[in-house]
Amino acid sequence: MLIQWYPGHMAKARRMLVENLKLIDVVVELVDARAPRATRNPDFDDLFSAKRRVILLNKSDLASPAATKAWVEHYRENGISAIDFFATNSAKRKAAVELIENAASEKVKRMREKGVAKVVRAMVVGIPNVGKSTFINRIAGASRAQVGDKPGVTKGKQWVKISPYLELMDTPGLLWPKLEDEYLARHLAFIGSIKDDIMDVERLAGALLAELAALCPDELSARYKLAQSGMSGEELLVAVSRSRSFLLSGGEADTERAARIVLDEYRAGKIARVTLDSVSEEKENGAAE
Ligand SMILES: Nc1nc2c(ncn2[C@@H]2O[C@H](COP(=O)(O)OP(=O)(O)O)[C@@H](O)[C@H]2O)c(=O)[nH]1
Ligand SMILES: [Mg+2]
Structure with missing residues (x-):
């Protein structure tokens, strides 16, 4: 099974992501709950090692609840807070906001002790089709307001205000899946993350x-x-x-x-x-x- 990706696009997406990383406190990784291993780019661990991270196992409505629970526990054992998620439904919105806020709570506390009201900035990352855009729209809800450019923030980037203390970058960080392992590549194809017309x-x-x-x-x-x-x-x-x-x-x-x-x-x-x-x-x- 040969799948073509365009190295130029990959390099550009990765560059943009690294650039944006400077601006953010928390990385929100989305994976597909049906294939958390196949949809998680292994570069994540290197790229985001210095950031607080949380994982949302999205599309959990399509996955086995018991397996999703096992994945949540596995991530927790590895020091990453995770929850099952369902971006096309609003039931889990609050849980996601809390997860992100908690990930940055130490930093917020430290800043507060210095008399600064810290606004936590988060970025959503993931491979294509895991539900990044759906998540951003869901979590922003009706209050989807652009916070606009600020000093120290690269021009043109938009921030969506989620709460008085939390803002989300409205452009998700895009990474590509790893396709060297045929078994995992097949899982990506099963869930529809690789176009059928090339297979x-x-x-x-x-x-x-x-x-x-x-x-x-x-x-x-x-x-x-x-x-x-x-x-x-x-x-x-x-x-x-x-x-x-x-x-x-x-x-x-x-x-x-x-x-x-x-x-x-x-x-x-x-x-x-x-x-x-x-x-x-x-x-x-x-x-x-
Ligand atoms: N069943 C289900 N579908 C979802 C969920 N989240 C997103 N989708 C669908 O997955 C597809 C890709 O979502 P999108 O947000 O465009 O993914 P992106 O490429 O990561 O931005 C769309 O058809 C969404 O409606 C979910 O939690 N459950
Ligand atoms: Mg998208």
Whole structure:
């Protein structure tokens, strides 16, 4: 599976991010709760080592609640505060604001002792499609006001006031995923973070079906009415085509149509709330490289 990224764009995005880092107190990392390992750029650890960081496991509505809980605990064990999040819903807004404010509370306290009312500045970072823009809009809510340029702040940057003590940069820091590890690259493709048009959808859907057959066999059977034991991904895809009556004129399985449906349904959370990346793999292998 070969995926093209443009080194020029990457270098520019990274430069901008590093530039903006000087202005901020807290880095808010968004990862996709379905694939926290695949959607977390390992450069984060180097780039943000000097900053207070929090992690939001976004799209938790699509992930396994038990797995998300395990990831939250894993991050906490590694000294990073994390919560499960759901950017397309407002229920978690307050929890996110508190998480960010808490991350900067020591600094705020130190400044207050000096008689300065410190405004905490945060930046949202993450790879494409994890929900950065949705999060910024959600957290800004109706009060989305531009705070404007200030001394010491690079011209043109806009800050959104979240509370009297918290401002968020309205341009998220963009990083790219690491794609060297084929297994993790596949997870990025399953969740739709890599464009389908540069991949073989049938191979991709077959691989997804094989993984789902291992992770959530009952839900998979229920959705596609399959007796799946011992089937390969390719065989599973043919079985889905047949059970949905996706057939070509000669009666052959229309596996391309089935592949698109399987990918769409998985991404929309219709098959199961399932998490592809496990904490135990991360513990065994360390963070992705
Ligand atoms: N189900 C679900 N979808 C989400 C959530 N957050 C964002 N999305 C969707 O994910 C897609 C990418 O979101 P966007 O904010 O543009 O991501 P960005 O590229 O990181 O800025 C959009 O279709 C959003 O509606 C979430 O918590 N749950
Ligand atoms: Mg965006």
